[in-house]
Amino acid sequence: MMHKLTSSFRRLTVGKDKLGRCRLYSQLTQHQSPLEESESAGGVPTIPAFDYTPPPYVGPTADEIFRKRKEFLSPSMFYLYKKPLNVVHGKMQYLFDENGRRYLDGFGGIATVNCGHCHPDVVQAIINQVTTIQHSTILYLNHCIADFASALAGKLPGDLKVVFFTNSGTEANELALMIARLYTGCQDIISLRNAYHGNAAGTMGATAQSNWKFNIVQNGVHHAINPDPYRGAFGSDGEKYAKDIDDLIQFGTSGHIAGFIFEAIQGVGGIVELAPNYLPPVYNSIKKAGGLVIADEVQSGFARTGTNFWGFQNQGIVPDIVTMAKGIGNGIPLGAVVTTPEIAKVLTRRSYFNTFGGNPVCTAAGHAVLKVIERENLQENAHVVGSYLKERLTALKDKHDIIGDVRGRGLILGVELVTDRKLKTPANTEILEIMETMKDLGVLVGKGGFYGNVFRITPPLCFTKEDADFLVDAMDYSMSKL
Structure with missing residues (x-):
């Protein structure tokens, strides 16, 4: 069942205003994206509750980092999303941006963070x-x-x-x-x-x-x-x-x-x-x-x-x-x-x-x-949660014609998007739009395949069924907005 963030999970966290001064937010307000604020709460998938608050971020902003990156790092480096995400903190299956907003990590640093971010x-x-x-x-x-x-x-x-x-x-x-x-x-x-x-x-x-x-x-x-x-x-x-x-x-x-x-x-x-x-x-x-x-x-x-x-x-x-x-x-x-x-x-x-x-x-x-x-029996968890996630993604295929194939096993899964199931025409433009909406909802996934039309879902192996539900619901919601 999808958990809803209620007042019982509101905590005070620290952020910065444009002048760099500290100010307090409630976690509920802080974690709302513009998309979530513009939609009715009942229709938008909500990230599962997570009893953790990251320390306040006092480093440079995403814009400052991006300017340095363009000047001093290799021009071959690319990034996901229209506006690069400044990830400043990680805890188990979640990542936090410079504003303290929490994201479900469905990519795991490209199938790397098996134990979870910053496992103690x-x-x-x-x-x-x-x-x-x-x-x-x-x-x-x-x-x-x-x-x-x-x-x-x-x-x-x-x-x-x-x-x-x-x-x-x-x-x-x-x-x-x-x-x-x-x-x-x-x-x-x-x-x-x-x-x-x-x-x-x-x-x-x-x-x-x-x-x-x-x-x-x-x-x-x-x-x-x-x-x-x-x-x-x-x-x-x-x-x-x-x-x-x-x-x-x-x-x-x-x-x-x-x-x-x-x-x-x-x-x-x-x-x-x-x-x-x-x-x-x-x-x-x-x-x-x-x-x-x-x-x-x-x-x-x-x-x-x-x-x-x-x-x-x-x-x-x-x-x-x-x-x-x-x-x-x-x-x-x-x-x-x-x-x-x-x-x-x-x-x-x-x-x-x-x-x-x-x-x-x-x-x-x-x-x-x-x-x-x-x-922590992470192999068994990868099997149980991964099988559940694949079942839910496969069911989503019956709802959205843009899904051509669901494949993989455990927590290394792929969802290939096509504009025509018979011709298997790659939906390499649509996938970008879906990814952006999922990011706004608080879900991060990867992208791959020769045509760039496949969602790569490789989260930390501590992923839960609640996380799986949120990821699929966010994908479902995002596809319905095309």
Whole structure:
């Protein structure tokens, strides 16, 4: 049932007027957007109650920050919404802007904040470590990196137990591709169309969307037909898509390859889950060609799919290499590559070193994240709440023709918008309008897909059913206003 904000939840909070002087607001008044003020209370979805008030914000305004950003930061940086949102505080599944207004975070820092914003256990682990030793070098011993590596290896199947720490998902995928090439002695990599694996030179080659590829040398990667159940030529017939892998190996390579890299659920590509029965035959084809199988778990890992801790486990295979980032640190810059002892030996042929990979503050945070996920049963919550949210979104499809597809699992869900369901014409303009209205209501979601027409819903795993109701009601309301 949707909670309504009543007088019992009104609290005094501090804000600033145009002259920077402090003034008091009631939480009820402060959290009303212009949209909410202009509509009758009965028709507008209301954010669930949350017994927390952030400290007063005394920093620069959004306009001041935006001016500096335009002058001093890269012009390649983009932002969501017509007017960039100045997010100054976070608590669990909620974010607060400079005026103290609360928003439901349905994006989770792009599938990153699994435990919730500023989770006290993760914060405390960071504080404890940063006040002890912030950084030295992995050339010295430190228990943080060893303890976390051991705990992380314990979450993986088979002989996947050797960990290399990196600083990001791009860096993890770069390392994984290099390991595959070194181990096999081959150069050819097979990736999937619509994939996103990073934006460095090597990973950009494995990425297969022109939106994310610059005109630089990108050798040795072959892109297979994407097993997309919604837009793909073979619908949900995974075995038919799998035959394209054999064709690529036979007609595009020497017959021997370095490896195959995949996302169990394509995040940037629009939350596309691989067609059923696709990976097992692909796995066999790759192994016959001498290649390694690389699972990119940057977005689908760390309990987000609900049914399993890793996305690849939903596909019934055990890869040779697993890459991860985002949810591994709940917002701390951290990534990792995990492989077998045999494969890991290839990096001893020369010196491999990473200055910040395995930083004690980052690994202390990562270890705390694992403990929180287990102690708070966040995987089970992702499954229960995610299934409920998907059911509600699917029901919304019957009401609004603009919804072409609802997909994903757990708390990594996608809603694709189209102007014509038969032609699947991308509604890439309408989605912007809906996003703006949802933001005005207090709901933040992401956007992706090659055509920019897919809502990416990847909230913190502490999301509740009340939050799910509010998100769907806000989407329903916003679509009705088109």
